Amino acid sequence: MAKYPDKVDLYDDRGRVFASKVPVEALSPLRNPAMQKIISYVKECVSVNLEGIEKALATGEVGGKWCIIRGRSLKLDLVKNAESIADSLKNCLQVTKDDDTEVKVLKGGKHLLVKVPAKRLNAGVEYTTGFTATAAALCCTIVENFNVNLWDADLIHAAVWGRYPQTMEPLGGNVSSLLSVPQQNEGMGYALRNVPCAHIALITKKNAMNAAALSSILEQAAMFEMGDAIGNFERLHLLGLAYQGLNANNLVYDIVKENSKTGTLGDVAVSTVKRAIADGVIKPLEKKPSGYTAYTTNDLNMWNAYAAAGLLAGTMITCGSARSMQHCPSVFIYFNDLIERETGLPGVDFGRVAGTGVEMAFFSHSIYGGGNPAVFHGNHIVTRHSKGFTIPCVAAAVALDAGTVIYTPEKISGVVGETLSEVPELREPLRYVNEAAVSIHGGI
Amino acid sequence: MVEYKPQYYPGSSKVAKNRRKYMDPSYKLKKLRTISDDDLVKLMGHRVPGEAYKSVHPPLEEMGEPACPIRELVEPTPGAKAGDRIRYIQFTDSVYFTPLTPYMRAWMGHTRYRGVDIGVLSGRVPLEARERDLEKVAKDLVETEIFDPARCGIRGATVHGHSLRLDENGMMFDALRRFVFDNKTGEVVYVKDQIGVPLDKPISVGKPIKEEELREMTSEYRVDGIPFREDKEMVEFVQRLHMLRTEAGFDPSKVKGI
Structure with a gap:
């Protein structure tokens, strides 16, 4: 018996439907055999x-x-x-x-x-x-x-x-x-977050959809291990992983496609809001004297998943059009600012991604040291605050870079990224996770 | 897909209206002055006018790209296609009724331009992009109504001055004296580029906008102009977001219909 009623359609990295009406729990690190295999491989x-x-x-x-x-x-x-x-x-x-x-x-x-x-x-x-x-x-x-x-x-x-x-x-x-020594983990359950985005981008051979998927699996699996994805917060993370990391309902791909030729970050925020209204996730609450309409929702966890998917799409449009990774912190702050002002609803991870973006912008633009986005990870002192919703976007941004940084992902990752890309489940996580979800969804 | 008209920004005050206007890309910014392409290049100081763009990697077509569905979908900007370096233009905006506040530069920049990297700091706002893309964006930022020659500074370094009193000519303080007021013409003239390297020939950026006009155009809330606290709708928005973020942090499933 499923704990949560949510079902999603699964898509591949090119927007092709793979399976319909799969319970979101089939995409949980606690249930999905491919995710568990990925986690085992990371250790082994x-x-x-x-x-x-x-x-x-x-x-x-x-x-x-x-x-x-x-x-x-x-x-x-x-x-x-x-x-x-x-x-x-x-x-x-x-x-x-x-x-x-x-x-x-x-x-x-x-x-x-x-x-x-x-x-x-x-x-x-x-x-x-x-x-x-x-x-x-x-x-x-x-x-x-x-x-x-x-x-x-x-x-x-x-x-x-x-x-x-x-x-x-x-x-x-x-x-x-892939994992660092335990003494370098910021706290309990941080091990899977301590993987620099350079590794993720190289393991997935710079396929931005798979980079985001692998990163999201590791981050959200860590949320279970850290004690975040449990009780009142489990569904928040399950939906986030499905919609942002695994392209559930083709949301990420659709929004990217809609804005692929001329779209700006602002356009992506608007596309996300439009889709949320169309799918009944948010609805108007009241019209203010200026004509501004504040929106409300009966499902804030789902709204967060939509906003998180929009954030990834915004990263793909901004960093993708510039073929540059350095734009991602700016996306984290201003996508959230824009979508909050557009709707009157909180941004991704209820403000934590925007805050993470502020710090990351400082530490990735050579003002106070730090490094380029490829060195960042979910255990990094500057980027650990969002609960799994920021780093998948950083991984995608690194994957989309055409060579704008001095310390390239190849230099940072060294041998690890290249060798681990030989493991199919790590290289193409979307495919294997989707297949595994279909294989078990009857049991959920 | 539902019919939806983007609203950009809440608030009932004139300041909020101005913010909405600048953030809305369908509103064409009024052109107030013309700066030649060469002068703009000189002001930024990244290359000599006429010089070819330096590149950080080969053109995308030559180097080939990894097999990625997103790269196939997302059209690169002209600068990215050519492999241009990433360069910047940076502004300091005075607290005295300038058209844009620092945050407005980021919000507006991200609704109007593609592939830009904007950061907001206490006294400066850099906008970074591939070099040829940057030059296009910079043209808008300097030639249109969102730039006041006296109270907005193009400053790559030593940006201090945004919160200081204006001088006798209404100019924002600049420790490097990059721009000066020409008493004869009444125009503001740049004698140094954005990081303070002297220019061969001064570049005029036109006359300062009048105080009363700036007060109409500004997107700054100020106690001696339109105070933030008087925009009830705006205050409600901020309080609502604060409340929702906090409630969601406690239990997101309990936040319903509010």
């Missing part, structure tokens, strides 16, 4: 930069840039022997033969994509198992396969783990996971 999938390890060993530059240990070096042909390293690494990580461990060789041996078996994660309480198991197993593998002696084994450790445990995170290491 780790990327290894074999080329980086080879270089670090050859030069003695381990534990961070310019941190060179003179007189210490090892010439090991890791990239050339990537296949045999992958086999040994797999053996080392496996709990049982034929379990779900995977090690894939990418870019001619330069990188490895490792999937640690679920059993290893299930036997612990921390998501860091993916990283620790891979890094440790890789050290063992290199020592074994290349007959590294007792006196050189420490260098292997430093090349793989970086300066950890002298530093909190594996500084200068060559194994990386």
Whole structure:
């Protein structure tokens, strides 16, 4: 029995209908198997930069840039022997033969994509198992396969783990996971929010719809984990995820299409209001002496979902037409200002997105340091305040950028984004989540 | 789709009406002066007039774009297509009855122009866009009724002055003395570009708008003009939003029909 009456039509990233009248709960991280798979992959999938390890060993530059240990070096042909390293690494990580461990060789041996078996994660309480198991197993593998002696084994450790445990995170290491170390999370349940938008854009190969979808899944799943999406607030987040992140009822795509040639951000706000009136989400409350009509709603959660979808569409129009990511904070403030003034109803996340935009505008326009939007994430001190509704738009903006920033998403993301784009569920989340929703909706 | 006429802004005062007017893109801003394209380029100081646009990436057609349905749908601006750098024009608006308040620059900019990045700070409002797109927008911003030569400043740096008293000629304070009042012609003349680099030849931006006209045109609420508190409809709007945001933070499902 469904908890909530809401049903939505599912669409793909090109506005083609996929299924009709699917309960919104089939798109909940608590129910949707594809979302749960995505969350598992985020924990289990780790990327290894074999080329980086080879270089670090050859030069003695381990534990961070310019941190060179003179007189210490090892010439090991890791990239050339990537296949045999992958086999040994797999053996080392496996709990049982034929379990779900995977090690894939990418870019001619330069990188490895490792999937640690679920059993290893299930036997612990921390998501860091993916990283620790891979890094440790890789050290063992290199020592074994290349007959590294007792006196050189420490260098292997430093090349793989970086300066950890002298530093909190594996500084200068060559194994990386999407998730940061737990000490870098702003609070309880923030782990899935600590993924920079650069990674998201590259994993989804700069498809803005999928970038927004993946980001929204991670953000809204984190809302459940943080204790936000529960009780009175669960439906707010479910509808937000469906309409903003997953293009439910084709709302995002339709609004973008309507404004694709000449539309401004103001036009997108008006399109959103029009659609909300047409769908009966909002209605006139009273006409003021000036002729201004204030609107009201009987379903503020649904209004929020519409406004959130409009916000993403506004980002796609503004950042998309300029092919530039830096415009997104301006969209966050002024889309909300405009839609609030247009209707008399609160903007996305009831003011939190507008507030987040103010801070992000400061810290993404090189006034007070910070960085370009690609470095931001839901755990960032400046952008964590909206409960999952801002970061999907940042991810879409980063995906739409044609190359306007000095520190590109490619530079920021490094090996992680590129290797994890090999995982189909992460690369095309919309498709897999839609399929999974259809497969379970009978049960809801 | 329902017939819907955008309303842009609440409020019953003249100030609110002016705000609605400027934000409504179907209202054509009145042109008050002509600044040549070259002079505008000089005022902004990003390139020399006639110089080709520098680019930050190759033209989109040459570089090819990732397979993205949104990129296929959304038409890039001419500047984005060409790969132009992103540049800015920045304004300081005096608190004394200028046509636009800082926030109005953002609201109006986003209803009238596509692909713009506008930020509002305490004493300045930058508008950033791809260079050739920026030049088009800047033309509107400087040539039309929303720019008063004496009380609006084109200032890229050292913007201080918006809240200071006007001088004997009605000019806003400018620490870099980018613009001066020409007593002979009664016009305001820029002798430096927006960041304060001296210009080869002064550029006139015309006569200041008269005080009584500015009081009619302004989108600023002021205690010695039209005070915000006298616009009951506007105050109600602000209070309503504050109430709704707060109630929604407590329990969004309980906010119904109010």
